[in-house]
Amino acid sequence: xxxxxxxxxxxxxxxxxxxxxxxxxxxxxxxxxxxxxxxxxxxxxxxxxxxxxxxxxxxxxxxxxxxxxxxxxxxxxxxxxxxxxxxxxxxxxxxxxxxxxxxxxxxxxxxxxxxxxxxxxxxxxxxxxxxxxxxxxxxxxxxxxxxxxxxxxxxxxxxxxxxxxxxxxxxxxxxxxxxxxxxxxxxxxxxxxxxxxxxxxxxxxxxxxxxxxxxxxxxxxxxxxxxxxxxxxxxxxxxxxxxxxxxxxxxxxxxxxxxxxxxxxxxxxxxxxxxxxx
Numbered sequence: 001x002x003x004x005x006x007x008x009x010x011x012x013x014x015x016x017x018x019x020x021x022x023x024x025x026x027x028x029x030x031x032x033x034x035x036x037x038x039x040x041x042x043x044x045x046x047x048x049x050x051x052x053x054x055x056x057x058x059x060x061x062x063x064x065x066x067x068x069x070x071x072x073x074x075x076x077x078x079x080x081x082x083x084x085x086x087x088x089x090x091x092x093x094x095x096x097x098x099x100x101x102x103x104x105x106x107x108x109x110x111x112x113x114x115x116x117x118x119x120x121x122x123x124x125x126x127x128x129x130x131x132x133x134x135x136x137x138x139x140x141x142x143x144x145x146x147x148x149x150x151x152x153x154x155x156x157x158x159x160x161x162x163x164x165x166x167x168x169x170x171x172x173x174x175x176x177x178x179x180x181x182x183x184x185x186x187x188x189x190x191x192x193x194x195x196x197x198x199x200x201x202x203x204x205x206x207x208x209x210x211x212x213x214x215x216x217x218x219x220x221x222x223x224x225x226x227x228x229x230x231x232x233x234x235x236x237x238x239x240x241x242x243x244x245x246x247x248x249x250x251x252x253x254x255x256x257x258x259x260x261x262x263x264x265x266x267x268x269x270x271x272x273x274x275x276x277x278x
Contacts, residue, residue, distance in 0.1 A: 033068035053095030134168035144172035176202030179231025203229030237275035
């Protein structure tokens with residue numbers, strides 16, 4: 001297995017313990033890094049600013065762990081009717097840098113009333129406003145696909161990001177959401193390979209929630225372990241090895257069976273490590 005790969009975990013499930021306890025738990029689980037949810041109600045919140053992010057990086061460094069990425073909301077405001085920017089949350093970029101991280105991960109929603117192409121124009125306008133801050137602080141905006149009314153697959157991600165320098169605005173491939181989009185992981189990864197900054201290994205499939213007597217079918221996404229994903233982790237791992245992937249592999253630790261989140265996360269970490277080592 002490529003020794004430059006870092007295995008990371010999204011710490012969203014463990015919000016009710018201290019920062020030190022969280023770092024100890026992650027280290028004990030066998031990870032190299034974390035993705036931190038910079039949200040209200042977590043150990044470090046947006047209101048804690050740069051000082052809080054410095055503390056985050058310092059505590060995890062004491063446990064020999066990296067802040068691989070930060071999941072955060074982006075706030076960009078424009079003068080109505082023009083491209084003039086009123087405000088970008090610059091402190092977020094500075095805080096991410098001070099925590100020792102290089103990636104801010106977002107999912108990109110779309111406005112269903114606009115249609116695809118108008119959405120792309122609008123989203124790029126926002127990214128253009130953030131680009132100077134990515135450059136100033138050496139931070140990459142990582143755009144992750146997400147099923148639904150969002151940028152939901154690798155083809156859409158490619159179209160959105162193709163004109164940006166991936167040092168600053170790049171793609172996060174997510175096996176779970178790519179699987180829900182029906183993509184072959186090898187084709188999906190190849191589509192955005194030159195834009196890729198991080199890979200999420202997540203697993204889902206769809207369950208029909210009503211019977212054939214219903215007027216219209218209804219479906220539910222079920223988040224499960226990697227061996228049961230509708231997008232093959234094995235095929236994705238084989239492609240990553242073939243191309244010599246050297247970045248972060250993040251385990252999002254999201255399962256519908258929430259009572260077994262830690263157990264399933266450890267199972268999936270073991271599974272992906274074995275796949276990457278074969």
